[in-house]
Amino acid sequence: MSAQRLKDRIALITGASRGIGRATALHFAREGAHVLLLARKKKSLEPVDDEIKAAGGTASLIPLDLADGKKIDPLGPALYERFGRLDVLVGNAAILGGLRPLTHISSETWDRVMAINVTANWRLIRTLDPLLRRSEAGRAIFVTSSNVAYSGRAYWAPYSVSKAALETLAKTYAHETADSPIKVNIVDPSATATGMRAEAYPGEDQATLQTSEEVAEVIVRLALPSTKQTGQIVKA
Template sequence: MPAMPDLAGRIALVTGASRGIGYFLAKGLAAAGAHVIAVARTVGGLEELDDEIKALGGEATLVPLDLADMAGIDRLGGAIHERWGKLDIMVANAGILGVISPIGHVEARVFEKVMEINVISVWRLIRSVDPLLRASDAGRAIVMSSGAAHSARAFWGPYAASKAAVEALVRSWADETKNMPLRVNAVNPGATRTAMRAQAMPGEDPATLPHPSEVAEKILPLASPDLQETGLIFDVRRGRFLRYRLPE
């Protein structure tokens, strides 16, 4: 695993950048020298991030966008192409929990919304920026997953299914691009002190969990031009990549 990367002159896109892990990843990328394209629904959070990045001496472009706006995701890729002609780093971080509920009790609209934001918007983003990442001399794609994709715990059906689908996208994309400079990996951040975790585990003491800034710091090296791994899961708690394995 490389040390903290030198990202001077690189262009990085981060979704879900207004809070949590995405917020601190955006700050870290800017501190490492990247120009950050920060995407989120919450304008106030984006403006706060912009102030933090400017205080670090960095630069950001703010994109208020609801990832349910699929045409907006398409336009984003076009705008990046027009301004920079490439993209060096993509962090697909945004996601929603849905509900913790027995599968048979999940409302159709809730299940569909989880899939829309956690899977379809990620695919749409990949489709929009894939040519831009290929245009980079060292494109890096980081897609947030979850241990839920593998544990498939009771009552976590929609979220677990969405993250399993995202990991399948990562594996296919990585295999398609394995002979190119592009590197594509998923990340399991583990339990983190975020609003989503509090929603899922309301009785949990957040002080017992890592702060999102700590988690982001461990993910940041995946953006390095020196990274060679592709098609893997980076497990933050273990601090290493895990390989996908077929059942024996």
Template sequence: MAGRLAGRIALITGASRGIGAAIARAYAREGAHLILVARTSGALEEIDDEVQALGGSATLVPLDLLEWDNIDGLAAPLLERWGKLDIFVGNAAMLGRLSPMGHYPPDMWDKVFRLNVHANWRLIRALDPLLRQSDAGRVLFVTSGITRSLQPYWGPYAASKAALEAMALTYAAEVMKTPIRVNLINPGPARTKLRALAFPGEPPENVPAPDDLMAAFVAAVDPAFQHTGEWIAADQWGGAEVH
């Protein structure tokens, strides 16, 4: 299948809905073979049907990213089958709930950090050797503008995304002299389940659909894209605005 990502192997977490599913559709249109990671097989099969309808192909990996031992075992079968990984998109995340800092349940605070931060570190640890086998490894972590606006009641989500940003930028600096490029992308407001949980009274039609924000997601993993350690706003001009 022709496209900017033809022949590339792309792993996407949180791929069964929302931003992750939109990324899968966008990369399928551009010719990548997709490794789709999400918790439930049924949801993965639904997005697989969409990918196939677009002429793309996918490998489905039902995986709970809170079960870290499974992340550690992710790389070996990928190495055996493809010998490399060209694209890794760390998209999976959870909001938790909006609450004053002093009232936040400790177990939920821990769970937000386990997924939004620690799971992504485990994925870096597992996938870095495979990315180094690519001629143009591309890593993209999905972040949020909340790290810059710091609104009340968003404590664990904002703090976890800020930690993710620091981790991603550190990784970008470490691989600067390799063909790997690591960037952060903020999709901005998007019509997702997470957005609906945060803003339950917001009319969905007032928010862009995830598929309308994909130009920057494709541009940032194109082998020709050479920026690294940058924060990209996906909702600016439909393309990649690098700050």
């Protein structure tokens, strides 16, 4: 184990079963945090939980489909009953929704991308804000893709629109918590070797990209109680 910069902190990470979410969960656990692993299926979280426990860390599993907003709302009260507070929220979960022209996007695809990439994070903020305020140094960190969000790139509409909305959501929350101990920041990983990246660029050599572990270190730094910045987009 390392010097444990997050010792005894409670951190919720969405999309924790793979990619950047998985790497962040493992990194947080190594740093001493109790990690709340959230993803759609319990089965996909169990290998991450096993790896955390094998390394001497601790975690709790939260199988939850973020597209089902009504199931997000009770999360805050449930975590309050068990932990009394939340120190870190990492809003990482997202889906691409495929690449196709605007006129070929189904309403089902559009709605699901917005539900997971944007609305779920609003619901998480709403239900978890009271717990973050009970922490002496609450931290909320969201994962974006700024180059896609603002370029209006052809065929990327659901994902790019959702990320632009997410950034505005996070900055709004940062402004609304400016007079509190909560710090809200956004991480832009750029090109990272993940399953979503492979879906978008199937012919790309992922060995040439940065790793999820490198992004996780940036997220850890933003989660530290010593972090002073808020409302910022941090390039990884």
